[in-house]
Amino acid sequence: MTRSFPLFLALFLCAGLLLAAPLGCASKQAAGDDAAAPACVCEKGKQGENVWCESCKVGYVDGKKVKCQDCYKAKTGQGPACTKCKQS
Numbered sequence: 001m002t003r004s005f006p007l008f009l010a011l012f013l014c015a016g017l018l019l020a021a022p023l024g025c026a027s028k029q030a031a032g033d034d035a036a037a038p039a040c041v042c043e044k045g046k047q048g049e050n051v052w053c054e055s056c057k058v059g060y061v062d063g064k065k066v067k068c069q070d071c072y073k074a075k076t077g078q079g080p081a082c083t084k085c086k087q088s
């Protein structure tokens with residue numbers, strides 16, 4: 001029994017390392033992906049904040065969804081009236 005315990009311990013530790021290794025790589029990759037892509041701010045817009053979400057390509061003004069970025073800019077005073085869709 002004393003001979004099998006070190007073998008069991010070695011196998012247990014090796015199995016743990018093999019299972020944990022992919023998890024570490026995945027979390028680093030996910031963190032890297034988040035840094036490259038802009039964060040979604042739609043929830044802030046739905047709550048009433050004026051925001052333009054780069055990741056979803058939509059804006060929110062007073063909690064209302066705006067699909068055109070030029071209209072968003074016009075409604076928030078960041079630009080002139082939209083000439084593309086004439087909805088602002």
